[in-house]
Amino acid sequence: MxxxxxxxxxxxxxxxxxxxxxxxxxxxxxxxxxxxxxxxxxxxxxxxxxxxxxxxxxxxxxxxxxxxxxxxxxxxxxxxxxxxxxxxxxxxxxxxxxxxxxxxxxxxxxxxxxxxxxxxxxxxxxxxxxxxxxxxxxxxxxxxxxxISEIKQLKDFTPIVNQEQNQIIGHVVYIDNYGNVVTNISRKLFENERKGRDFKISARTVSLTKIYENYSNAINFTIPKEERREDDGKKLAIFNSSNFIELAIYKSNPSTVGSASTLFGLKLKDTINIKFY
The missing domain is CATH 3.40.50.10790 (S-adenosyl-l-methionine hydroxide adenosyltransferase, N-terminal)
Structure with a gap:
């Protein structure tokens, strides 16, 4: 069938x-x-x-x-x-x-x-x-x-590494149902260019210096829940299930508390910068 x-x-x-x-x-x-x-x-x-x-x-x-x-x-x-x-x-x-x-x-x-x-x-x-x-x-x-041997190429949405190899410039390519912002910067590209260095992700109003493997990794569950002050609403970056860098808000809701897209002021095609130090 x-x-x-x-x-x-x-x-x-x-x-x-x-x-x-x-x-x-x-x-x-x-x-x-x-x-x-x-x-x-x-x-x-x-x-x-x-x-x-x-x-x-x-x-x-x-x-x-x-x-x-x-x-x-x-x-x-x-x-x-x-x-x-x-x-x-x-x-x-x-x-x-x-x-x-x-x-x-x-x-x-x-x-x-x-x-x-x-x-x-x-x-x-x-x-x-x-x-x-x-x-x-x-x-x-x-x-x-x-x-035919070739298909039309879209190069504008391919991440760029600068000549000094200390910066990746990518873009927002997708915003999911939770308002999480997916970039076109893959884990493979990030790790290849990072070479063990510290980094900062910058996108409009947000700056992040850590990437988690999933959303819950951003929360320290060894601290009692009543003492944790930044669970819901915490800003974070993760490698998503497709192995692209994603900017998110922990347990966001676009219709109530807001989302990464709304709170960071990001939309499709916006620029994402990663600098290595």
């Missing part, structure tokens, strides 16, 4: 998501459709890339991932199908795959060319669904596109 995942910026109110699912089942009634997220910020490909990059490998090999973010076809935004890590991705060639495939080379890339035979003003519904169902039936990528 084919597994087809959906990641879009369609939201939960409009009919788009339901129409796409219906189209898949009309072509392939045995399909197993899995929603990854439909709440990606509109046209925000870096946010979508973070979600997919940290989700797809949990699915079985051969899973087909439809990415409906910034998918309108233009001369500068063609459609592609990519085989990567034995998974298949169908999306626009808008740079999103360069972020997903930043550490793994694609096995195959084709530029989809079935548009002349399909009338559409909704490419996810009319093009991506047809490609996904073709792949799920065992069809090859060459049938629905011409092979």
């Amino acid at each position: 084919a597994i087809i995942t959906l990641t879009t910026d369609f939201g939960l109110k409009d009919p788009s998501t339901g129409a796409v699912k219906g189209a898949i089942l009309s072509e392939l009634d045995t399909a197993n459709i899995v929603d990854i997220s439909h709440l990606v910020a509109p046209f925000h490909i870096t946010e979508a890339a973070y979600i997919i990059k940290n989700t797809y490998s949990s699915f079985p090999k051969g899973t087909i991932h439809i990415i409906g973010v910034d998918s309108e076809i233009t001369p500068e935004n063609k459609h592609i199908a990519v085989q990567l890590d034995d998974h298949f991705f169908i999306c626009a060639n808008n740079g999103i795959m360069s972020l997903i495939a930043s550490e793994i080379k694609p096995q195959k890339i084709v530029e989809i060319n079935i548009h002349d035979t399909v009338e559409t003003n909704f490419p996810v519904l009319d093009i991506f669904v047809k490609v996904a169902c073709h792949i799920s039936r065992g069809g090859t990528l060459e049938v629905i596109g011409r092979s």
Whole structure:
């Protein structure tokens, strides 16, 4: 049974998501459709890339991932199908795959060319669904596109190490449901550049000099609870489950006490600096 995942910026109110699912089942009634997220910020490909990059490998090999973010076809935004890590991705060639495939080379890339035979003003519904169902039936990528060797690169969101190698400049790439702020600075990059030195993380109103392995490590549970003064609301940095540096507030709640995003004044694309001493 084919597994087809959906990641879009369609939201939960409009009919788009339901129409796409219906189209898949009309072509392939045995399909197993899995929603990854439909709440990606509109046209925000870096946010979508973070979600997919940290989700797809949990699915079985051969899973087909439809990415409906910034998918309108233009001369500068063609459609592609990519085989990567034995998974298949169908999306626009808008740079999103360069972020997903930043550490793994694609096995195959084709530029989809079935548009002349399909009338559409909704490419996810009319093009991506047809490609996904073709792949799920065992069809090859060459049938629905011409092979290409490169995908569009997004270099603006790659962390930069300065010439003196005492500073990493990264960005906010994701803000989760708790308002925690995820950066594009990986544990691997941080440790490679740190070389045992002290450091300071700076981002707008916050400065931090320690990174924890998880949220609870920031709390000293040897002190009786009634004597601890900085449990809820404590500012901290952690290596999150995807091994990226994340800025957080212990037990934050964006709708009540606030979150790292609101209290630190951080939003998507904001700069994060790490200096080594």
